[in-house]
Amino acid sequence: MRTSAALTGRRMLAESAADQSAAVRFLAAARVVVGAMVEDHVICTQPWGFRLAGVRVPVHVWHGMQDGVVPIDDAMHLIAELPRVQAALHPDEGHFFYRRRLLEILGDLAACASDEAAHERAQERRYML
Secondary structure (H helix, E strand, O other): OOOOOOOOHHHHHOOHHHHHHHHHHHHHHHOOOHHHHHHHHHHHHOOOOOOHHHOOOOEEEEEEOOOOOOOHHHHHHHHHHOOOEEEEEEOOOOOOHHHOOHHHHHHHHHHHHHHHHHHHHHHHHHHHO
16 A cells, blocks of 8 residues: 555546645745745655555654644544554644744653663563573
């Protein structure tokens, strides 16, 4: 199975009103960071070259359910397909909510990294015995 993050985006863009709305959002975002937006678009519209089910490392997904840029259906697809996913869905948040929650997100990632490192050390000790 080849995976693309733009599953529902193609359906939305088929409608002219959604197409115009997407273009307005894209241009507004592009004023800030053009290169990153173009790269994101290219990445999200092409097959990634791997199956999500084959990702064996822990993955954290934070998503604002009011996101007008990345549809919730795309986030739910990732969450459903990834075998080791921890999801944080925020019902009243949009695309850039992470700015307000950056310390929380970084704290979660640091805790996860610490837990993984402790688990790896325990595994190494087990094999040394």
